[in-house]
Amino acid sequence: MIPHAIGVDLGGTNLKAALVDRDEGIVERTERSTEADEGSEHVEAQIASIASDLIDAAPSGSVAGIGIGAPGAVNWERTTVSQPPNFEDWGSVDLRSSLQSRTDGTLPVIVENDANVAALGSAFYGAGQHADSFIMVTLGTGVGGGIIYQNKIFRGSTGGAAEIGHMTIDYEGPYAKSGVSGAIEGYLGQEFLVQHARDRLVNYPDSTIRDLVDGDLDAITPRVLHEAANQDDELAQTVLAWAGHKLGCVLGSAVNLLDIRTIVVGGGVSGAGDYILDPARDVLPRFIVPGLRDNLRIVREELGNEVSLLGAARLAFEGEQAQVGTP
């Protein structure tokens, strides 16, 4: 088996890539600014350049292919990225063709949604290694998701499955950005979570949160909440527990539908760890039919961003085996 692959993590701000060894994980990594505001042609050239550098660094013939995790919608054929948020002048771009024409053209190129890629990385290198099937939830700016079923990505009918962030837990609840009432992203998306803390500060005049941001409430971030919680701040702990409770509710719905009992939680907001996850674990069984309540596990993905690079490379190692059903 060819030992290496290139994994690319295409973010709105940073473009990351790694040379990955099938067994050992990341061998070499590199990163640059995406410069997404300069248009798709520029970004395509950036990806080709960063990938070529890594291919050149690997022994000749040792690279199986290039996998790319991208935001936005990825088509069923895993070639094309459409409407990624925060990219200028993008529309719909066939990254496979683009990259093959900009490199020597012999390497397979596979594109996949970034949340699915993170899940695949977790399945082979991270917290997901211990389960054949799991639901990955990525808590960041938004709430993303990936479904791994029998070690493969479940992509749905068109490649758009696992939009956990848009599942509702309250059909008359607050509107999330997507327009869905009570969608979990409207509670746990970074902006919503922070706003919730801000709104409640009035009842906690002595909260450490104020001190941590020097009174600048716009500077509150999930990391600040985590830090305050670590300092026994009651408000921070309350807000994170409130968020975890909501997370548990939506995960209950997902478990009912999928009968997948392991949940892996990643993304920046998951840094708050058990402050969020313990309340989620508490409430989870109450939102699941009794017959599916055994062996529930919510674990944190500890690999951080690396999981995306590893998962992207894994796309190339797995080829068509990376997904459930007929590609």
Added chain:
Amino acid sequence: MIPHAIGVDLGGTNLKAALVDRDEGIVERTERSTEADEGSEHVEAQIASIASDLIDAAPSGSVAGIGIGAPGAVNWERTTVSQPPNFEDWGSVDLRSSLQSRTDGTLPVIVENDANVAALGSAFYGAGQHADSFIMVTLGTGVGGGIIYQNKIFRGSTGGAAEIGHMTIDYEGPYAKSGVSGAIEGYLGQEFLVQHARDRLVNYPDSTIRDLVDGDLDAITPRVLHEAANQDDELAQTVLAWAGHKLGCVLGSAVNLLDIRTIVVGGGVSGAGDYILDPARDVLPRFIVPGLRDNLRIVREELGNEVSLLGAARLAFEGEQAQVGTP
């Protein structure tokens, strides 16, 4: 290919079976009382007897196997039914062994959850024929579900997937029987739906519903609501629309998670047709992330109970191909 199979629909009240032709559908059907209160041994003998009669009616060697749709939990190996509601003295019964020892023992026997079986029947013989992948919702005493992905049943990790009835649409909503707050079964399950109509009658003193049940409010059924709606009864139409709205909300969550855009609705309560389904169709896109809102379809399964017999037989035709992933 062997042309026939036996499909068995094990209900708490009635035991139905059919000889099914692979292409033509039901050739012959039979039915008797399950007598579930006489214990599992008796029911097992009943199933063996009804199946044997049909096997004898078919040309020798023309039967591929016996498929059984059963309530309760069915294990991963598709042999054993545990804790079916409304069955006395059952516990956990290996129907495959039981049936093979009670018949000549040469035919494959495959057991599957009844909601999954209905979905498989719809996929090959009913409204689901027009979609490779769809979500089946069965509106009856409870709210059941089945997921068909690329013409196969998605069973989850243990065979328990597609418990749509227990997904929440309101984490602080009313408790359904399962103990899940705001579970859709707590709105659309037959008993809950009828109670909702009863509770609202106070505001509709002239409702046709009273006349249809001769003033005996305990006699209200979903069929009565449908009949009243057909007679332009405002309350009946309002209640069915209320139920349809809730159905649309939960289906939105399911579409977000699965990226499966066709929904097939069956079961007795679905007899109310567009009174329920039109409001569901209206609200559905509002509960789905924008990228997954195209090509949504909610259709009614018109085959009624036959779909369960056809699906059960199909289990035998498909064998291990009946399910997604590794059996």
